[in-house]
Amino acid sequence: MKKLKSNIVNMAVVLTLIAVAAAGLLAWVNNVTSGPIEEINNLAIENGIKSVILGDRDIQFTVEQPVEREGFVFHNVNDLKGNLLGTAVESTDRNGFGGNLKVMVGFDPEGVILGYTVLEHSETPGLGAQADDWFRQKSADAAEQSAAIDVLLGAPGKPGNHNIIGMNPGDEIMMVSKDGGDVDAITASTITSRAFLRAVNAAYKSVFGYTAADGVSGASSQN
Amino acid sequence: MIMNYFKTIINGIVKENPTFVLLLGMCPTLATTTSAVNGLGMGVATMFVLICSNTFISLLKNLIPDGVRIPCYIVVIASFVTILQMVMQAYVPDLYKTLGIFIPLIVVNCIILGRAEAFAAKNNVLASICDGIGIGIGFTVALTLLGFVRELLGNGAVFGHQILPSSMNMLVFVLAPGAFITLGLLMAIVNSVKNRKA
Numbered sequence: 001m002k003k004l005k006s007n008i009v010n011m012a013v014v015l016t017l018i019a020v021a022a023a024g025l026l027a028w029v030n031n032v033t034s035g036p037i038e039e040i041n042n043l044a045i046e047n048g049i050k051s052v053i054l055g056d057r058d059i060q061f062t063v064e065q066p067v068e069r070e071g072f073v074f075h076n077v078n079d080l081k082g083n084l085l086g087t088a089v090e091s092t093d094r095n096g097f098g099g100n101l102k103v104m105v106g107f108d109p110e111g112v113i114l115g116y117t118v119l120e121h122s123e124t125p126g127l128g129a130q131a132d133d134w135f136r137q138k139s140a141d142a143a144e145q146s147a148a149i150d151v152l153l154g155a156p157g158k159p160g161n162h163n164i165i166g167m168n169p170g171d172e173i174m175m176v177s178k179d180g181g182d183v184d185a186i187t188a189s190t191i192t193s194r195a196f197l198r199a200v201n202a203a204y205k206s207v208f209g210y211t212a213a214d215g216v217s218g219a220s221s222q223n
Numbered sequence: 224m225i226m227n228y229f230k231t232i233i234n235g236i237v238k239e240n241p242t243f244v245l246l247l248g249m250c251p252t253l254a255t256t257t258s259a260v261n262g263l264g265m266g267v268a269t270m271f272v273l274i275c276s277n278t279f280i281s282l283l284k285n286l287i288p289d290g291v292r293i294p295c296y297i298v299v300i301a302s303f304v305t306i307l308q309m310v311m312q313a314y315v316p317d318l319y320k321t322l323g324i325f326i327p328l329i330v331v332n333c334i335i336l337g338r339a340e341a342f343a344a345k346n347n348v349l350a351s352i353c354d355g356i357g358i359g360i361g362f363t364v365a366l367t368l369l370g371f372v373r374e375l376l377g378n379g380a381v382f383g384h385q386i387l388p389s390s391m392n393m394l395v396f397v398l399a400p401g402a403f404i405t406l407g408l409l410m411a412i413v414n415s416v417k418n419r420k421a
Contacts, residue, residue, distance in 0.1 A: 006291070
């Protein structure tokens with residue numbers, strides 16, 4: 001077959017036909033994959049709720065219908081008698097190192113952090129991307145690591161605490177130690193750490209109404 | 224005849240390696256190769272799109288008037304990328320999460336449009352498929368190698384298995400400057416080996 005000439009009719013017809021064929025194909029693939037994609041997303045949320053509220057505890061539980069308010073999504077988790085076990089909050093900070101940082105944080109009814117998980121991030125692999133583990137690590141197993149890096153960077157730092165599980169943002173200053181808070185930032189990833197703690201504080205604030213996060217109101221809000 | 228197809232494949236891997244020789248598609252090359260697995264995933268994803276787009280563009284080459292060939296190619300390429308994106312999201316969500324924005328950006332990867340223009344639009348279907356396989360493997364090998372070196376030096380791991388103590392990690396290799404340094408050194412090595420042969 002000879003190549004079609006580039007006149008206006010040929011060009012319009014061919015481009016339209018190709019676009020229509022592509023659209024049809026995509027519609028079909030979308031139809032096939034939308035089910036599994038939704039399933040995976042729901043599963044991620046469900047597992048997230050379970051891990052941030054229950055952790056390793058083995059308790060029967062029910063999850064209430066999620067409530068959405070001011071950009072936060074709340075999942076109240078009850079035990080079978082209907083007592084509130086805790087609330088899982090989806091919270092997003094827009095100023096991570098690589099963009100949005102979306103976390104889910106679980107609070108017990110008093111505001112103590114039961115657990116967290118990072119749902120979405122665009123942080124640097126090996127650095128900011130450690131957020132998923134860093135803030136639940138006991139400082140001991142990370143101290144060795146950060147000490148080594150500190151030596152490399154020529155700025156020896158004291159091993160401190162960066163395990164936020166069990167902390168209450170209402171009682172403790174949930175900021176990186178560089179900013180005067182009680183939490184050690186991920187080594188060489190202060191921006192990610194700040195974004196993460198902002199998201200956690202915002203989640204706390206959205207459930208319990210007030211915050212100790214901004215550093216100024218931290219002490220005074222307890223009065 | 225079969226020799227020629229084989230030559231086309233080898234050509235894509237060695238003589239016209241997209242990363243080390245043609246220096247095409249540098250953005251995903253530098254950005255996604257923080258680990259060997261990520262590099263491999265990105266390479267295979269690009270290879271899939273490359274083979275499909277080469278096939279279709281070669282099939283349609285006489286049907287597409289020259290005046291609208293670029294928009295037609297882009298529509299074909301974008302369709303396959305979108306298919307890939309949806310399929311990955313549904314069946315390999317972990318890899319999809321890691322590669323993130325770089326999957327949709329395969330659309331503007333100049334390797335793919337470049338091969339469509341330079342090869343698929345001038346050759347028959349079988350040869351175009353071979354070119355897609357060759358260039359695809361070349362890209363995958365280069366990305367995996369780059370990821371392997373960066374992961375080993377930056378994280379002390381090989382394909383996710385920790386083999387060096389974390390005190391030996393050189394963070395810079397996981398970051399952007401490390402990508403440039405590693406790429407430059409690998410390119411120097413590849414070229415010196417090639418020149419010695421010639």
